[in-house]
Amino acid sequence: MRTATTIVLLFVLLIAIALIASGIGPYPIAPLTVLDVLTHRLFGTSADATLSTILFNIRLPRVIAAGFVGAALAAAGAAYQSLFRNPLVSPDILGVSTGAGLGAVIGILLGLPVLIIQLFGFAGGMVTVMIVVALARTLRGSGDVLVLVLAGIVVGALAGAAISLVKVLADPYDQLPAITFWLLGSLAGVKANDVAATVPVVLIGLAPLILLRWRIGVLSLGDDEARALGVNVERIRVIVIAAATLVTASVVAISGVIGWVGLMIPHMARILTGPRFDRLLLASIPLGAAFMIAVDTLARAGARIEIPLGVLTAAIGGPLFVWLLARSRKRLVP
Structure with a gap:
């Protein structure tokens, strides 16, 4: 009951942060006004045209995108940490982030449109993991999970080297700044069409x-224990x-x-709900979404120029993760 209440409160916190974030910007809008405009749109009644344009064309797509980015990365991090039984695993453990980065920077180097660059990024991440899985199956040794992780590290390192090569070949006055800014993370260019294409895939x-x-x-619990409980370990792992x-x-x-x-949010959720994955996942999703919306709002409103998201998450996540480690030092020390 306590866990269910915590998860509900996290979703309430997510809604509150989303309403507040939607009103922050050069044209401030009160959270209740944001809610009023959303209510008018929901019931098909007329609302202030200026407010509707600002919210539905500019701010809400970005807030929704930030929420789904945070939810997806947090859920993936929690799943990987449970699957590999390692609390230091993050979503890019199999090279997916680096592969997506490689696909995107190749698209930028070729001067392709933004939509095609995003497709290149998505394809790069998927292809990288397919290579990792194929390599792990070919080199399967004493531990399948260990071989998979090591293959992910190797392929991710190769993709990172390829990104560095692309940056060397890029035009230093046009393409290189775009590549660098993209690799640091940003939602500045997100449009409603991007959200419409991404949300179904995430769901x-x-x-x-x-x-x-x-x-x-x-x-x-381990592969043997899971099999004894009737779980098809190989199938669940692939899924x-x-x-x-x-x-x-x-x-x-x-x-x-x-x-x-993806590394930090599952640890924060674990403090609130405990280590059980069924509770951890349901807490990580709203917590990750709320965190990412708050960070993105700080990125676009905290300074004259937009701060890259990767810089902010590292600046916030590093000290916070040290605090989490210090808090759990009794469990880490044998």
Whole structure:
């Protein structure tokens, strides 16, 4: 009961932060006014044209995008940490973020439109993980999970080297700044069409994680224990990797590479709900969404120029993660 209340409160917090963030900008709008405009749109009645234009064409697409980016990265991080039984695992453990970055920078180098660059980023992340899985199957040794992680590290390193090569070949006055800014993460260019294309993909990826959350939680007990409880370990592992990769690649394609969210948010949720994956996942989703909306709002309103999201998440996530480690030092020290 206490856990259910905590999860409900997290969703209430998410709604409140989204309403506040939607009103912050050069043209301030009170949260109650934002809610009033949304209510008018929901029931098909007329509202102030200026407010509707600002909210529905500019701010709400970005707030929604930030929420889904945070939710996707947090859910993927929680799933990977449970799957690999390692609290230091993040969504890019299989190279998906680096692969998506490589696809996007190639698109920028070729001078392609923004939509095609996003498709290149999505395809790059998916192809990278497919290479990792194929490599792990070819080199399968004493531990499948260990081989998969090591293959992800190797392929991710190669993709990172390819990104560096593309940056060397890029035009230093035009393409290189665009590549650098994209790799640091930003939602400045997100439009309603981007949200419409990304949200269904994220929901498709989150669905199996939510529906199978109890079986995924059993995997944290170990493969033998999970099999004894009737869980098809290999099938669930493939589903988790595919779903987490799908949501990560889809949001990285529109936001760029944003670190720390998938590593840090599950730890924060674990403090609130405990280590059980079924509770952890449901808490990580709203917590990650609220965190990302707050960070994105700070990025666009905290200074004269927009601060890259990757810089802010690292600046906030680093000290916060040290605090989390200090808080759990009794559990970490044998």
